[in-house]
Amino acid sequence: MALNSLKRNLAHARMAHTALKLRRADDEQLRERARQHLVNQMGKMRGLPQKLGQMLSFSLEDNTGDDETDEGQNAYARLQESAEPLPLGTAVAELEKAWGKPVETVLQSIEPSEHTGSLGQVHRAVTLDGRYVAIKVRYPGIRGAVMTDLKTLGWLSAPMGSLRRGFDLSSYRQVILNNLECELDYRLEAECLRDFGSWTANEQNLVVPTVVEELTTEEVLVSSWEEGETWQDVRRNWSTQEKRQAVAHLLHFFLRGLFREGQIQADWHPGNFRFRRQGGDVQIVALDLGCVFEPSEEERLSLARLIQATIHGNESPWPLFLKLGFNREYLEPLADKLPALCRTLFEPFCVDHPYDLADWKLGERVGDILASDRLNFRIAGPANLVFLMRAFHGLAFYAQSFESPVRWQSVFEKCVEPLAVKMAQLPLPREEAASDFGSLSKHLKIRVTDNGREKVALTSRAGSIEYLQETLPAEILEKIHQRQIDLEAIVADVRRRAYAPGPVFDLQDGDKQIQVSLE
Secondary structure, three states, X not given: OHHHHHHHHHHHHHHHHHHHHHHHOOOHHHHHHHXXXXXXXXXHHOHHHHHHHHHHHOOXXXXXXXXXXXXXXXXXXXXXXXXXXXXXXXHHHHHHHHXXXXXXXXXXXXXXXXXXXXXXXXXXXXXXXXXXXXXXXXXXXXXXXXXXXXHOHHHHHHHHXXXXXXXXXXXXXXXXXXXXXXXXXXXXXXXXXXXXXXXXXXXXXXXXXXXXXXXXXXXXXXXXXXXXXXXXXXXXXXXXXXXXXXXXXXXXXXXXXXXXXXXXXXXXXXXXXXXXEEOOEEEEEEOOOOOEEOOOHHHHHHXXXXXXXXXXXXXXXXXXXXXXXXOHHHHHHHHHHHHHHHHHHXXXXXXXXXXXXXXXXXXXXXXXXXXXXXXXXXXXXOHHHHHHHHHHHHHHHHHHHOOOOEOHHXXXXXXXXXXXXXXXXXXXXOOOOOOOHHHOOOEEEEEEXXXXXXXXXXXXXXXXXXXXXXXXXXXXXXXXXXXXXXXXHHHHHXXXXXXXXXXXXXXXXXOEEXXXXXX
């Protein structure tokens, strides 16, 4: 065991060195070679390295400041399902060990694995009674490997840039450990499949595989084989309407699970879902439920009420953040920024029309709003919410990838409607008055006067400030460009002042005056 741990630590060191070379490479060919080498190393090591690679496959953003872009995302995507599999003979030996009998006494046939994960791999098989099943086999020795990974978790992630930016890994070690302990026992995943299957049974657009109880053990999970297309297939080949249906069903699956059922699939990497067209509609197939987040009722009600307060602007977000478990000491310095932060984080829920996530610019806007308080916000957040954040990011990934906007607000309202009484009765901390949504501006005003006489008066919602370049009339834009006024810097300044009412800019052009303000 000590020798295996030493070998794995050496592998960590090699991988960290490769990742560091990737971040420092200036030449694209060198970067690509380093990236491919890193992906190969992650796939061979399995465990946490492969999990980190899967997260990178859908978490890389152009605005993170990293060198990783679409090319990096495509490279890491190989780890979703096509990392190096165990040979079929090795997998069969593990099955016989778990079942205590020869495979041929259970199965008619079993195929080599085409679906590999970080902790196990899946084989398509046919039972003696003719059922097509998916057999997930846990990698031999993976539990010990994962424990070794956890000891070097901070070092392992250090060169990977954007992955560290979501949370402080050292303070979340226990949360990750608890989750991995559940993922390593397939009897617990079988229980999750049964739980999800019970509340999705009447949802014709949601499909959860059925557990084959008699063949499932701690090391082996057997369930019904469910066909479906990958997200890449959907993105390339499906119609806009079909993709819109897929996004709407994913959103419903996420929000119903979160608010009404108290359990969400917390690992939304693209290998864990399939999509299929059925009778003019779309079905979502949730293949893997090893990683599940189960918020308490208090957490569910607090979050639902926080989103609702953001939509309607009818109460301060401060006590709701405290109710969610945020640390008062670290959150207090940025209390006045919370209304603006909420309006940005929950913007898809705040508009009553289909929301295009391509317009969100979430990372850039949150960075400008929080500025030097960004670390405070991360430290203030409770550790157990990391899996909620991870799942929400995965949902946003699919919604943006399919480029088919849907109405988030209506799906949210439908899911939380049965909770209205409990949300209203939720006891909150008694706090001194803190900034509420009344501190935010409501309208963007554009006024043009000539010799004191008003020529143009435009009013739009305050959020239009994020699209100032598209909002301003062409003649005004012409003058702005002539004066070399930096609109991006102006908008960033508005974010830093938390979208408070006030002037945005004032431009004098002879007898003509152009005033842009938030009111």
